[in-house]
Amino acid sequence: MLSRVAASFYWLSRYIERSDGMLRMLKINYASSQDTVQEFTWEPVIRIFVGLHETDADTLDNDSRSVLKYMVTGKNNPNSILNIITLARENARGVQEHITKDLWQCLNEYYHTVKDPRIERALQREDPIGVLDVLIKQVMLYYGTVEITMERGEGRSFMNIGKYLERAIQSVDILDTKFSSVSDNPNLLTDTTYWKHLLLSLGGYELYLKTYREGFEAENILEQVVLNNDFPRSVIYSVNNIQRYFDRLKNDTNVDTYREMSFQIGRLQSRIKYSSVRSIRQEGLHGFLTQIRNELYSVGNSLNEYYFANS
Amino acid sequence: MKESAYFNQYTPINGVWDEMYGTNCNVRDHYLKVIEYISKESADDLNKKEELAKSLFMSQGITFTVYNSGEGIEKIFPFDIIPRIITASEWAFVEKGIKQRLTALNLFLKDIYNNQFIVKDGIVPIDIIYSCPHFLREMYQLKVPYDIYVHISGIDLIRDEDGTFYVLEDNLRTPSGVSYMLENREITKRLFPDLLPQCGVRSVTEYPTILYKNLLALSPRQISNPTIVLLSPGIYNSAYFEHTTLARLMGVELVEGRDLVVNNHKVYMKTTTGLQQVDVIYRRVDDEYLDPLVFNPESMLGVAGIMGAYRKGNVAIVNAIGTGVADDKAVYAYVPDMIRYYLNEEPILKNVPTHQLGNPDEREHVFKNLNNMVVKKTNGSGGYGMLMGHAASEQEIDDYKKEILKDPRNFIAQPTISLSAAPCYMQGLLKPRRVDLRPYALYGPDGIEIVPGGLTRVALKEGSLVVNSSQGGGSKDTWVLA
Numbered sequence: 175m176l177s178r179v180a181a182s183f184y185w186l187s188r189y190i191e192r193s194d195g196m197l198r199m200l201k202i203n204y205a206s207s208q209d210t211v212q213e214f215t216w217e218p219v220i221r222i223f224v225g226l227h228e229t230d231a232d233t234l235d236n237d238s239r240s241v242l243k244y245m246v247t248g249k250n251n252p253n254s255i256l257n258i259i260t261l262a263r264e265n266a267r268g269v270q271e272h273i274t275k276d277l278w279q280c281l282n283e284y285y286h287t288v289k290d291p292r293i294e295r296a297l298q299r300e301d302p303i304g305v306l307d308v309l310i311k312q313v314m315l316y317y318g319t320v321e322i323t324m325e326r327g328e329g330r331s332f333m334n335i336g337k338y339l340e341r342a343i344q345s346v347d348i349l350d351t352k353f354s355s356v357s358d359n360p361n362l363l364t365d366t367t368y369w370k371h372l373l374l375s376l377g378g379y380e381l382y383l384k385t386y387r388e389g390f391e392a393e394n395i396l397e398q399v400v401l402n403n404d405f406p407r408s409v410i411y412s413v414n415n416i417q418r419y420f421d422r423l424k425n426d427t428n429v430d431t432y433r434e435m436s437f438q439i440g441r442l443q444s445r446i447k448y449s450s451v452r453s454i455r456q457e458g459l460h461g462f463l464t465q466i467r468n469e470l471y472s473v474g475n476s477l478n479e480y481y482f483a484n485s
Numbered sequence: 486m487k488e489s490a491y492f493n494q495y496t497p498i499n500g501v502w503d504e505m506y507g508t509n510c511n512v513r514d515h516y517l518k519v520i521e522y523i524s525k526e527s528a529d530d531l532n533k534k535e536e537l538a539k540s541l542f543m544s545q546g547i548t549f550t551v552y553n554s555g556e557g558i559e560k561i562f563p564f565d566i567i568p569r570i571i572t573a574s575e576w577a578f579v580e581k582g583i584k585q586r587l588t589a590l591n592l593f594l595k596d597i598y599n600n601q602f603i604v605k606d607g608i609v610p611i612d613i614i615y616s617c618p619h620f621l622r623e624m625y626q627l628k629v630p631y632d633i634y635v636h637i638s639g640i641d642l643i644r645d646e647d648g649t650f651y652v653l654e655d656n657l658r659t660p661s662g663v664s665y666m667l668e669n670r671e672i673t674k675r676l677f678p679d680l681l682p683q684c685g686v687r688s689v690t691e692y693p694t695i696l697y698k699n700l701l702a703l704s705p706r707q708i709s710n711p712t713i714v715l716l717s718p719g720i721y722n723s724a725y726f727e728h729t730t731l732a733r734l735m736g737v738e739l740v741e742g743r744d745l746v747v748n749n750h751k752v753y754m755k756t757t758t759g760l761q762q763v764d765v766i767y768r769r770v771d772d773e774y775l776d777p778l779v780f781n782p783e784s785m786l787g788v789a790g791i792m793g794a795y796r797k798g799n800v801a802i803v804n805a806i807g808t809g810v811a812d813d814k815a816v817y818a819y820v821p822d823m824i825r826y827y828l829n830e831e832p833i834l835k836n837v838p839t840h841q842l843g844n845p846d847e848r849e850h851v852f853k854n855l856n857n858m859v860v861k862k863t864n865g866s867g868g869y870g871m872l873m874g875h876a877a878s879e880q881e882i883d884d885y886k887k888e889i890l891k892d893p894r895n896f897i898a899q900p901t902i903s904l905s906a907a908p909c910y911m912q913g914l915l916k917p918r919r920v921d922l923r924p925y926a927l928y929g930p931d932g933i934e935i936v937p938g939g940l941t942r943v944a945l946k947e948g949s950l951v952v953n954s955s956q957g958g959g960s961k962d963t964w965v966l967a
Contacts, residue, residue, distance in 0.1 A: 177755045178744050267546070267720045271733035275545075282546045328757065427758040483755045 177483035179272055180332045182265040184477065187336035189262035193255050194313045195344045196223050200245055201306040202375035207238050210367070216241045218351045222344075224253050242302050246309070247294045255309065256288050274323040277316075284312040334419040335477070342412035343470050348376065349399055350463045356392065366390045373398075376407045396459070397451045409466065410446050416473065417443055423481070431480040438476060442469040492520055495908060495915045502648045502905040503917060504569060515570050515966055516908075518684050522677060523567070528913035531566070534676045535910065538564050541672055547664075547726055563959030564669065565909045566676055569920055569941040570684075570964045576937060579650060582834035583640055583926050584933045585824060590655060590811045591928065592827040594634040597810060598624045608826050609819045613841075616894050617816065618864055619658075619809025621772065623779055627796055630703045631930045634805040637696070639663070639940070642834070642922045644905035651835045651902060653921065655820070657812040658804065659769050662940040662960075663692065663925050664727035667734075669962040670938070685967040689938035692925065693734035696767075699929030700737075703801035704764040711764035713737045714754065716745070718770050718786045728769055742770070747790030750797045765801045766791075772806050814863040814897045815841055837902055843894040851898040855882055858898045860889070873950065875901055904950055907961070909943060919944045921952050922963065937965035 199219055207214040216236055223245065234240045248254040263285045270278055287293065288309065296305045324330050352372050356362045369390035373379040378398055385402070386394045400409045417439050424432050446466065454462050478484045492512055497503040505516040512520050523531065542548070542561040571579075596603050597614060604611050614620050639660030641653040670689055674681060697713075704711035717728040719741045732739035744754050745763065753760035768775065774784040776792040794800045810816065818839040821832040840847040842860075851858055860872040872885045889896045906917035924939035941961040942952035952958040 175757045176738060176740065176744050177757055178741065180757045264720055267725070267729070270546075270729035271739050278546060279544050282544055286543070423757070425758060481757045 175272075175328045177481060179269045179329070181478075181482035181484065182269045183272070183329045183332040184336035184482070186262050186265040186269070187333040188340040189258045189265070190313060190316055191337045191340040192223075192253075192344070193258055193262070194310070195341070196245065196253075196255060197306050197310050197313065198377065199223070199348075199375045200242060201303055201310070202371055204238060204242065204302050204306070205374075206367070206371045214238075218355060219245075222347050222351050224251060238302075239298055242297050243294065246297060246306075247288070259285050259288050269329075272329055274319075274325075276323045277319050280312075280316050280319045284309075284316060287312055328423065331419040331422045332481075335416055338412040338415040338419070339470060339474060341407060342409050342416070343467065345376065345399055345407055345409050345412065346463050346467050346470070348372070349396070350460065350467075353392070353396075353459055363392055369395055378405050378407060381405055393451050393455075396454065400446065400454070401449070401451070410443075413439070413443050413446055428480075435473070435476050435480060438469075439473060442466070442473070445469070491524055491915045495917070498906050498917050500646050501903050501917070501919075502644050502646050504905055504907040504920070506908075506917075515572050519568065519570065519680070522680050531910055532913070534566055538566055538672050538676060541675065542668075545668075547668055562665065562954055563945055564672065565918075565943055565945070565959055565961045566673075567908050567910050567915070568673060568962040568964045569907045569922075569943075570966065571922075573966050575650075576965045578833070579642065579922075579924065580935050580937075582650070582832075583924060583935060585828065585830060585833050586640065586652065586655070586820065587635060587638055587926055587928060587933055589824040589827045590638075590657065590820065591633060591635050593823050594805070594808060594811050595632050596827075598807065599626055603823065603826060606826070608822050609816070612894075613813075613815050613819075613843075614810065617810050617813045619772070619807065619813055621807035621810075623792060624805075624807035628798065629805045630705070630798075630801055633928050633930070634808050635811070636699060636703075636803045636805075636928050638804075638926045638928070639923045640926065642924070643837075643902055645902050648905065649835060651837050652820075653837060653902075654814070655812040655817065656923070657808045659771065660923070660925070661724045661727055661769075662923060662942075664730040665960050666925065666936075666938055666940050666963065667692065667730065669940075669960060673962040681964075684964065686964040687937035687967050689936050692927075692936045693731060695927050695929070695934050695936070696731070697735040697737070699927055700735075700765045700767055700801075700803060702930045703803065705798055705801060706762075706764050708764075712754070712761060713765040713767070714740045714745075714763055716740055716742070716766050716768040716770055716788075718742075718774075722769075724769065731767075737767070742784075742786045742788050745788040745791070747788060747794055750790070750794045750799055752788065752791060752794050752800045763800060765803065767803045772809065775802075775806065809864075814839070814861055815843070815894065818897070837899045840898045841894075842889055842896040842898060847898075848889075848893060852886065855886075855898075857901055859901055860885065860896055860898045863895050863897055871951070873901070901950070904944075904952070907941070907943065909945070909961075916947075918947075919950055919952065920961070939963050 199222070203216065203219050216234070216238070220241070234244055244251050244254065246255045249256065251257065263281050266273060266278060266281050293305060320333065362368045366389065369392065370379065372395065373382050376399065381404070382395070382398055385398065398405050398408065402408050403410050403414065405411060420435065420439055449462070495506065497506040505513055507513045539561060542564065548561050593603065603609050604614065635657045637660060639656040639662065641656065642650050643653045644650055666689055700713050701711065715728055715732045715737055717725060717739055719725070728739060738754065740754055746753050746755060746760070752763040752766070754763055770786050773781045774786045776787050776789065777784045778789050779792040791800070795802050795806065817836065818841060821836050824830055824832045840851050842848045842851060855874045858874040860874070862870045872881070874882070904919040904921060907920045908915040909918045920941050920943045922939055922941055924935050926933055926935045941963045942958050943961055944950060944952045944957070945959045946957050949957065
């Protein structure tokens with residue numbers, strides 16, 4: 175497979191996964207903003223998905239409708255849904271003859287849906303949850319189409335590596351942001367709606383209820399999001415999948431690079447697998463998450479160097 | 486047959502050959518079934534079909550992007566739902582004519598890049614060749630596989646008022662539009678269910694198969710599975726959709742210049758498992774951008790060193806480099822002489838009479854009759870930089886004359902040929918609009934094959950004679966009857 179094609183698969187998939195995470199986050203946060211007597215703050219969401227250094231974000235004044243507009247259809251926000259779907263589609267366009275026609279049409283439809291001026295209008299005037307649901311459905315269609323139509327080859331391995339790398343980074347970022355807000359404001363530690371919304375935005379609420387009986391405890395949430403291999407958005411589940419799909423890239427001509435990256439991913443996997451809530455607490459959550467994040471980034475860099483010929 | 490409302494309100498243009506409207510105010514036989522079919526549909530139904538066609542083009546991403554105030558706006562190439570129909574006998578004539586013309590043009594290229602007999606025998610003047618920017622000295626005595634230069638061509642045909650076919654242009658470099666021939670047919674299948682088999686329309690789906698077979702035969706390495714690639718300038722090229730369609734239909738790799746690298750006069754592509762040698766390149770990048778070491782040094786689209794690999798015979802390039810000298814508009818005037826010279830045959834397809842403005846006598850004549858002339862740049866394309874004498878103002882004509890006098894070699898003039906008209910569906914009515922025809926000919930080691938069909942371009946503006954998509958043109962499905 176051409177290096178450029180592999181890179182496009184990887185980025186296509188990362189962008190789509192990012193849009194999925196963002197949309198769910200926005201939906202739950204909006205719902206939560208309707209459900210609180212205290213001042214609701216959008217700051218963590220913006221911090222996770224945009225980065226506060228973006229000056230535009232400062233002018234949003236914590237107003238839900240302006241935040242949604244900025245995050246979904248904002249043209250000046252490089253990480254808005256509109257802009258990342260445009261990038262996803264350009265990557266797909268560059269590998270059009272490698273993806274199925276169904277998948278291309280599906281992405282096209284997602285793009286045209288986001289681009290439709292009615293979406294922006296509805297986001298301002300109508301029920302935003304309805305709008306976000308329409309977009310979330312587009313992502314689900316995408317994943318369904320990939321599952322049903324895409325050939326189980328090298329391309330799909332790169333797609334899955336991209337998808338799970340993006341997901342792991344997102345889960346780490348979300349945890350880091352949410353827990354650092356707690357250390358600034360210890361009252362949140364006992365605020366059940368705070369933790370409930372965190373779980374809802376990751377889609378892990380139902381699993382949590384089934385696993386833990388004693389209500390919303392920060393440590394249990396940490397355990398589920400980092401260490402529970404049955405939770406599809408946990409860090410360990412994502413890293414296991416990176417490892418799984420990376421394994422499939424092994425072949426006779428790339429033994430050295432394969433061995434090097436395999437070592438790197440294996441080390442990361444063990445680092446998480448042989449941690450416990452207690453050991454993480456001992457070494458400090460923020461330090462632990464920062465280390466994991468850096469390791470995930472360096473997996474991305476190695477792919478760039480060894481497989482995408484971008485060194 | 487009882488004539489339908491759609492036909493009754495149809496007014497053909499005076500003095501223009503109408504593809505549907507016969508001499509005795511009757512529908513020509515080959516259009517009967519289509520007219521009968523659409524007569525059963527209300528204007529509402531047809532509008533719905535038009536909408537369906539648009540949404541099919543849109544959802545399949547068959548679009549080109551127009552950049553306006555920094556924002557890309559996607560547009561579809563306008564499509565008219567009424568097919569353009571060509572009878573079996575018309576097609577047989579066209580097919581024969583194109584094969585003859587293409588054979589001669591290919592012999593001309595071989596000759597001009599080797600011994601230049603045609604120049605030595607005084608048939609084609611040497612200054613016309615050497616002043617042509619597409620004549621590339623780098624091709625001199627370079628041996629190409631099977632002596633084939635023009636593997637893919639799209640010769641543009643038009644019909645004058647009595648229906649005679651003329652060749653308007655020979656497109657021998659990287660003719661585009663064939664994906665529209667294929668996609669338009671797919672859309673028509675959806676718009677008019679069952680109508681195609683009823684009318685006995687010949688299939689166009691063989692095109693990618695034949696092209697692939699020809700590419701495969703060119704591989705310099707005698708191995709069972711040579712690497713064939715389609716070289717595209719990338720996703721921002723207006724024909725990118727076509728590149729992906731062809732790559733997909735042939736199952737070949739679509740590459741960009743940055744995916745390729747030359748080492749030791751061999752071309753390789755960069756893959757996730759290392760370098761892989763490339764044998765055949767169907768390139769959609771112009772000569773000028775192909776190799777920054779030999780041609781335009783600024784080019785980011787090409788591959789450094791590819792010309793060396795080509796000269797060594799380590800890679801086949803389709804179409805061959807330097808074919809532009811044969812479709813230059815000044816050389817065009819000599820094509821009938823070439824056919825007589827190389828084949829000892831009379832040309833089957835007519836040339837539009839062409840005046841070289843480099844020649845003072847002819848220039849004099851043209852300047853006197855500019856109102857009835859079309860003046861074109863010899864290396865222009867896409868309908869840009871043309872002067873349509875019958876529609877231009879005094880001021881425009883004077884300005885254009887000054888432009889011509891700066892470098893007369895760069896201009897030719899032709900009498901205004903009134904293109905034939907075909908019915909188009911416009912807001913509930915059928916209206917005549919001017920059309921041309923571009924069949925695609927594939928030249929392989931087994932000879933020339935022409936898929937029965939082609940691209941019919943149509944000037945959608947009332948009264949317009951310019952069919953180029955950049956100038957408000959659209960396209961139609963083109964039916965060749967069995």
